[in-house]
Amino acid sequence: MKHIFVFVALLALSFTAQAQLTIEITQGVDDPTKIAVVPIQRTDGVALPEDISRIVMANLERSGLFDAIPRDNMLSFPRAENEIHFRDWRVLGTEYLLIGQVTENAGIYRVSYELFDVLGERRIMRRQVVEGSEGQLRSIAHNISDRIYETITGIRGAFDTQIIYVEVVRHDDGTDTFRLMRADADGARPVLLLESSEPILSPVWSPDGRRVAYVSFETNRPAVFVQNLATGEREQVTDFVGLNGAPAWSPDGRKLAVVLSKDGNPEIYTLELANKRLTRVTNHFAIDTEPSWTHDGKGIIFTSNRGGRPQIYQVDLASGRVERLTFQGNYNARGRLSPDGKSMVMVHQREGTFNIALQELDTGTLRLLTETQLDESPSVAPNGAMLIYSTRHRGRGVLAVVSLDAGTRYYLPSERGDVREPAWSPFFD
Amino acid sequence: MISNVFKQGFFLAFVLAFLAGCTATDTMDDADDAAADRADERGVTTGTADRDRLRASEEDDAEALDNVIYFGFDQATLQPESRALLLAHAERLRNPGNNVSVRLEGHTDERGSREYNMALGERRANAVRDFLVLQGVSRDILEVISYGEERPAARGSNDSAWAQNRRVEIKY
Structure with a gap:
């Protein structure tokens, strides 16, 4: 047995790792909306520590739905409506124009912004104001991006959300360092949540976004832990013989579905977090694993090889009745329902490669969303527009994002090690 | 828990150093060195590892046995070529001696x-x-643990690496 190092980072320490995920856009939609994001600067001319408009541009472009007018092409940098010459923007093909400005008082930044329809020469969003500290300037930029995205597309933006993921660095002596990380949805501002010399896997957000559950081998055996993100406080919630894995929060946040093999075989159980009451859900000699709750909390979808090969099934918790959901191909695993509950994303094997697929639940139609080799761990953004997954790229584990219509994709490669098992947060509100 | 591990390690090291110190013979220096070596090891290992080391020295005379069993993709059935090796382990484990426990680590x-x-x-x-239990090995000395795909033996995304990674390691 090896000696085990575990390190829990408290938020108070604000431990920021140097390694950041950087973005590499590989595919966007054919006819993106052209938007000009005019530099948003301080009225007193002092430089801002974060380039808000550049963050907004990057967010909107990453969605694949927007094409941002390069700053160098802009003929002027208007800060107010009376400084806008719409003709100048029409010449550039601009459809929407975002302007804004920043004031600062005693460390509080006040950002105001407005959105204009260039063709209609009218304001389509009245002046908005967001305030925050210097450390919140990135969040302010994400918040602005969300408003712009929603105003133009009608879909709620998910830029002001976060991801958790596992980063693994293998050392020359054969040992590994496993880190559970949290970052903004664009990969910026990574924060260490847990570090261990033993495996960490299967991180998931609680429905309110305040806690995470994950599996850690720090006791030399797998165990499920729940960690409070604000305080760093954590609790080991399972300690059974055999597998302790695949935690999944119930929609009300009171229970975890977990996989235990304490009775000799991997089965799905629900665990009430308040009193640790355990209820067995599945009962089959095959592998039953990877539970995920339906949005009404009445059912659980899961992976089982009870038909010989792994497929996705759904169990009704009240009756125990099990129904098979996937029929195409001989390997479908780790299903997750989209936020609207109409479709399911999963890992699908096709001719030896593993890809992320989406299945419409009413028709059973299956579409491949990715086309690389070893794609896994899909997690859908809370607005249902994109999903994040892990794959291998240039010999390393990387995170990647693809839109649910497969039209847009980008990579979030790590500067160090392999990154994997991303989980997209819920909305924080 | 970790601080306990450290305490245990230091305590054992202390006891060994103490015993070594009491051995007033002309090999005392060697004994001291040996104790110091063990103390170093114990600083980064746990109690169970101590048993592993003591046993490993007993086995120096025994023929070294390969300890990895390989599997096919998405398969958990033993392949015929694994049988001879498993029988040899079963032979060894039927009379395991005191305090022997074996970890069977499953990987994909x-x-x-x-x-x-x-x-x-x-x-x-x-x-x-x-299989080992059917061959008469006591179930009580066998501990099963799965690491899934988290601890690959070989790096790389190709058939050869994958074949090396689909395995069970028998760890004494």
């Missing part, structure tokens, strides 16, 4: 989903355990 290749692989790794380790 990187393909497919991680938690499914965690379950598959356990199936593989269970298959090895069940």
